[in-house]
Amino acid sequence: MPRFGQGERAGSATGEAVKAGEVGPGGWERRGRGRAWSWARGNLAFLLFSLVALTVPLYLTNSYYLSILAFFAIRLMPTIGLNLLLGQAGQISLGHAAFIGLGAYGSALLTTRWGLDPWAAVFLAALLSALVAVLIGVPALRLKGHYLAMATLGFGEIVLILLVQLKGLTGGTDGVVSIPPLELGGWSLADPRLFHVVVWSAALIMLRMALNLPRTRTGRALIALHRTEIAASSLGIDVAFHKLQVFVVSAIFASIAGSFLAHYVMFISPEGFGVTLSVLLVAGAVIGGLATVWGAVWGAGLMVLLPEVLARYNEDYTLLVFGLLVIVVMIFLPEGLAGAPARLLGLRRTLPDTVARRSQGEPVEDRGSECRS
Amino acid sequence: MSLQDFLQFVFAGITSGSVYALTALGFTLIYNATGIINFAQGEFVMLGGLAAVSLHSGGAPLALAAIGAVAVVTVVGLLFELLAIRPLLNASVLAQIIVTVGASLALRTAAMLIWGREAVALPAFTEGAPLSVFGATVVPQTVWVLGVTALIVIALQVFYRRTLLGKAVRACAVNPMAARLLGIPYGRVVLLTFGASAAVAAAGGVLITPISFMSYSSGALIGLKGFAAAILGGLGSPAGAVAGGLALGLLESLSVGLLPWSGASGYKDAIAFLILLLVLFARPQGLLGQVSAQKV
Amino acid sequence: MALVVVLGLLLFAGLGCGSDETTTDETTEDTAASTDTSVGESSDTSEAGDEVAAPTGEPIVFGAVVSATGPAAALGEQERDALEMLEGQLNDRGGLLGRPVEIVIEDDQSNPNEAVTATNKLIQQDGAVAIIGGTISPSTLAMKPITAREGIPQVTMSAANAITDEPPIEWMWRTPPKDALAVARALTHVSEELGVTRIAVLHDENAFGSSGLSEIEKSAADYGLEVVAKESYKTDETDLTAPLTKIRSSEPEALVVWGTNPGPAVAAKNMDQLGMDIPYVGSHGIANMTFIDLAGEAAEGVVFPAGKMLIPETITDPAQKEVVEGFIAAFEEATGQKPNTFAGHAFDSVGLLADAIERAGTTEPGDIQQALNETTGWAGPDGIFNYSETDHDGLEVDDLIMVRIEGGSWVLAE
Known part of the structure; x- marks a missing residue:
């Protein structure tokens, strides 16, 4: 773990163990109260956020704004998955665009070629993505740091190449046209307002699941293994299994996002599902902040809205400004946007301490243990 | 397959592979000192090529244009470290990597604004007919790329093993905190590394522009392949980076050549990445990487 | 809506200031402008001579989706430049149906998802009566369901066969020669x-x-x-x-x-x-x-x-030759560059729409649709267009x- 300037972090990790030992009954109570309070606060935030997100179509009927918000929800889903994968499981993936692609193509092909009901297609595509995630995850998650990054990146490239090359199945670069929209109780979700409610409901369910994770068995195991994998495994925690679980869940989230994308845009082609998207997804998750699942909301929001706003001024400079802003955000808000309000208000200590530290940890890599020539 | 064709596939692999190797060297340098994978590495290659073209068309002789381009891009690399990496020296590696993602977007767009969108060319360093071996041909420029790559690897080995500063860089790589405690100026080492890495990348860009042309968008593919090459060779070793680059290039061209059906070239990257995955699963530290000590 | 009106007024004010080249026109334009502002939108008094009557009233909005950035920018950049130039050109010639023309250009960054957002904006926010674009086929195919649903004419500048081979094609026309x-x-x-x-x-x-x-x-x-x-x-x-x-x-x-x-x-x-x-x-x-x-x-x-x-010299049709040479000269004057094929697609898209609207006499989508289908012998850089109910490509191999x-x-x- 030790990298430069992480001395105090390495130190605090051992310090943490000491603290945990000396906590005693009073300490537990203090901790418990803090946790209950933050849990209640988290619930309130979730309820408010859901209320706002779901009622938007009541007062916003402009389908331009609604389509931006729809893409926000679609981007939010894989970002939540990556937030869990990076933040909770400490694993990186540079191949998640492939799962979005699998979801999108699964939905598109099952409905247009085999006439399946769109919802069944969404489900089957997610199942397929989960299977693929298991197949790639079992060997890949044994890799460390940048080797895992490369393995997932290679996997993403292979999926993309297959989407392009298997013309008979996928239509190649021509893409798939005339994908039917989703339906709900006889209502076509081609109506942007109905689609908004459904896509945001799905995104909110994922958000809720992610927020609940730390209170589940897997979540607790993840926190343990994130602190120190070796100690966790010697305590009998099945490290590989829990990592794989999160990887598969994040793949399913991404796949469902891809399905929504396909049924919303009604046309898909392979170009959009390459390394660039994978890298931007990770960037979005990190910029939003990995300390809390809410970081995904911030990150996805920024990645979707910012280019939209910038393009209003000068399209040529959009990506320049966007790239520079990514740098500026990371420099001034290393914990991401979600950490910003607390940082500004000087409230950082009120964050649950496990979480505050995780954000600064080094989820990608365990460098100190590697030798090089 | 005739011997001529087989040799031609080998030469094709070496031509692309030498480009990947040179790019992988830049990744290795930065990774060695900081643990960062610099996603902007391909952009530095692109900047080197475009800067050389500008200087050359502005009247500078080829050699001067090449040196000038390397100098300009080195300055960009130093500025990048000072402005973007320096403030994050104490942040997580992930945050540092994301900064390089932002930088690659910014640099690519800036290059587009400066040089426009069209690809540009540079004359070959030495004029003349392609070299021929049993009827298979290779352009002299490829020899240039290989020669400079070899020179850089030798220079790096000497630097890391024989000079005090080089040993300091290696110390930082093994344990930055201990290195700092020993009085090694970690900040300056990182700065130096980014400058050197940008210089290597720029040299690569200048060398390959006569072969494959250069445009503002060329950096992305080169960067991706360079990263793959560095990983294949085992991150951190200059010799491994070169071996990984050449291996990747040969994998690609031979999979085009050896697969019997027409259209196989569409799968060459998939095959290369598949083999890369298999190598990683079988040997998680890359081809020439050393087994990592498990810390308990 | 208010925004459109304000923009229209701004544009109008801009025209009122006029160009320095034609001093005589400037005065008539000035008077036309002042009468209009005093009388308001309902005024129909713009019959000031038949050569250049300054356009009045609410602008006719064309929405364009081009790939001005991203991988396809080499194609979309000149399309954007041409569209900007053509807007001015149309208005200098008196607009359409006596009303000013406004071409709102959106950049999809060579990304079909962005094209969806942009198309929605152009129709909802800007009130576009017709859509031009996209530059790349994936964007066009992503925009197609929207214009088909809304019943808004779309003239694409991209070449994939599927665009006009796959139904629905009722609202889709094409300017480049298809693949x-x-x-x-x-x-x-x-x-x-x-x-x-x-x-x-x-x-x-x-x-x-x-x-x-x-x-x-x-x-x-x-x-x-x-x-x-x-x-x-x-x-x-x-x-x-x-x-x-x-x-x-x-x-x-x-x-x-x-x-x-x-x-x-x-x-x-x-x-x-x-x-x-x-x-x-x-x-x-x-x-x-x-x-x-x-x-x-x-x-x-x-x-x-x-x-x-x-190679403009190879054009045998005199009408086409005149149009193309005029376009090349105007584009070079406006941008200092020679127009490429893609700029030509933009010219044809605007030209075909303008022609259809003039013939239709209204901006009702159904009327524009019918007029576009009746296009015969319209000459532009891409060739001589003959659209029909079933042929929305309009060109032939000889073009x-x-x-x-x-x-x-x-x-x-x-």
């Missing part, structure tokens, strides 16, 4: 002028190159040709000697290269290196000086299909020419 047309032109040349039968295809893996390949495979037999080898590459690939060596071993008599720069230039140089001296037939993707600049000597003798605007590169310049190949 099938360019392939037909190139293959006619191969079989009739080169007189060979065994061809190989080297194509870009992107949508442009792949579409070219599938069209060649589909129609090769019609021209008595056999595709003996096909290989592909990525646009920014370093070296193409590997696929070329593979192709060489199948002994083709001609090589068709379908892609956009710089790949085809790398291929040309690598063919020289390998000593392959079979004819090189390119696509309209290399109908630009960049290819010649990059490939240098290796570009000599390469032939490719292109629109007639590339394209085969060009050969000789002495670093273009000459007619046949």
Whole structure:
């Protein structure tokens, strides 16, 4: 773990163990109260956020704004998955665009070629993505740091190449046209307002699941293994299994996002599902902040809205400004946007301490243990 | 397959592979000192090529244009470290990597604004007919790329093993905190590394522009392949980076050549990445990487 | 809506200030402007002479989606420039139906998802009566369901066959020659002028190159040709000697290269290196000086299909010649650059829509639709357009020419 300037972090990790030992009954109570309070606060935030997100179509009927918000929800889903994968499981993936692609193509092909009901297609595509995630995850998650990054990146490239090359199945670069929209109780979700409610409901369910994770068995195991994998495994925690679980869940989230994308845009082609998207997804998750699942909301929001706003001024400079802003955000808000309000208000200590530290940890890599020539 | 064709596939692999190797060297340098994978590495290659073209068309002789381009891009690399990496020296590696993602977007767009969108060319360093071996041909420029790559690897080995500063860089790589405690100026080492890495990348860009042309968008593919090459060779070793680059290039061209059906070239990257995955699963530290000590 | 009105008024004020070149017009425009502002929108008093009546009233909005940034920017950039120029040109000529024209341009960053958002904005926010674009086929295909649902005419500047081959096409028209047309032109040349039968295809893996390949495979037999080898590459690939060596071993008599720069230039140089001296037939993707600049000597003798605007002297139709020469001159004056094929697509899109609206006499979508379908003999850079209820492509093989590169310049190949 030790990298430069992480001395105090390495130190605090051992310090943490000491603290945990000396906590005693009073300490537990203090901790418990803090946790209950933050849990209640988290619930309130979730309820408010859901209320706002779901009622938007009541007062916003402009389908331009609604389509931006729809893409926000679609981007939010894989970002939540990556937030869990990076933040909770400490694993990186540079191949998640492939799962979005699998979801999108699964939905598109099952409905247009085999006439399946769109919802069944969404489900089957997610199942397929989960299977693929298991197949790639079992060997890949044994890799460390940048080797895992490369393995997932290679996997993403292979999926993309297959989407392009298997013309008979996928239509190649021509893409798939005339994908039917989703339906709900006889209502076509081609109506942007109905689609908004459904896509945001799905995104909110994922958000809720992610927020609940730390209170589940897997979540607790993840926190343990994130602190120190070796100690966790010697305590009998099945490290590989829990990592794989999160990887598969994040793949399913991404796949469902891809399905929504396909049924919303009604046309898909392979170009959009390459390394660039994978890298931007990770960037979005990190910029939003990995300390809390809410970081995904911030990150996805920024990645979707910012280019939209910038393009209003000068399209040529959009990506320049966007790239520079990514740098500026990371420099001034290393914990991401979600950490910003607390940082500004000087409230950082009120964050649950496990979480505050995780954000600064080094989820990608365990460098100190590697030798090089 | 005739011997001529087989040799031609080998030469094709070496031509692309030498480009990947040179790019992988830049990744290795930065990774060695900081643990960062610099996603902007391909952009530095692109900047080197475009800067050389500008200087050359502005009247500078080829050699001067090449040196000038390397100098300009080195300055960009130093500025990048000072402005973007320096403030994050104490942040997580992930945050540092994301900064390089932002930088690659910014640099690519800036290059587009400066040089426009069209690809540009540079004359070959030495004029003349392609070299021929049993009827298979290779352009002299490829020899240039290989020669400079070899020179850089030798220079790096000497630097890391024989000079005090080089040993300091290696110390930082093994344990930055201990290195700092020993009085090694970690900040300056990182700065130096980014400058050197940008210089290597720029040299690569200048060398390959006569072969494959250069445009503002060329950096992305080169960067991706360079990263793959560095990983294949085992991150951190200059010799491994070169071996990984050449291996990747040969994998690609031979999979085009050896697969019997027409259209196989569409799968060459998939095959290369598949083999890369298999190598990683079988040997998680890359081809020439050393087994990592498990810390308990 | 208020925004549109304000923008319209601003535009109007801008026109009122007039240009410095025509002092006499300036005064009439000024008076027209002042009468209008005093009387308001309901005024219909703009019958001030028949040459240049300043347009009045609420502007007619065209929405355009172009790829001004991203991988396809080389295509979309001049489309954007041309659209900006054409807006001014239309208004200088008195607008449409006496009303000013406003072309709102959105950039999709070469990303179909962005094109969806942009199209929604143009229709909802800007009140566009017609949509122009997108630059790339994926964007057009992503926009198609929206314009079809809303019932808004869309004139695309992209070439994939599926755009007008797959229903619904009621609201979709096209200006560039579709892929099938360019392939037909190139293959006619191969079989009739080169007189060979065994061809190989080297194509870009992107949508442009792949579409070219599938069209060649589909129609090769019609021209008595056999595709003996096909290989592909990525646009920014370093070296193409590997696929070329593979192709060489199948002994083709001609090589068709379908892609956009710089790949085809790398291929040309690598063919020289390998000593392959079979004819090189390119696509309209290399109908630009960049290819010649990059490939240098290796570009000599390469032939490719292109629109007639590339060599305006080859245009035989006098009306088309006049339009094209006028466009080239105006574009050069406005931007300092020579217009490329893509600028031509933008010209045709705006021109065809303007023509249809003038004939329809209204901006009702249904009327524009009918007028577009009745377009006959409308001449522009891409050719002479004849749309009908069933033909929304409008062009024929004869609207394209085969060009050969000789002495670093273009000459007619046949």
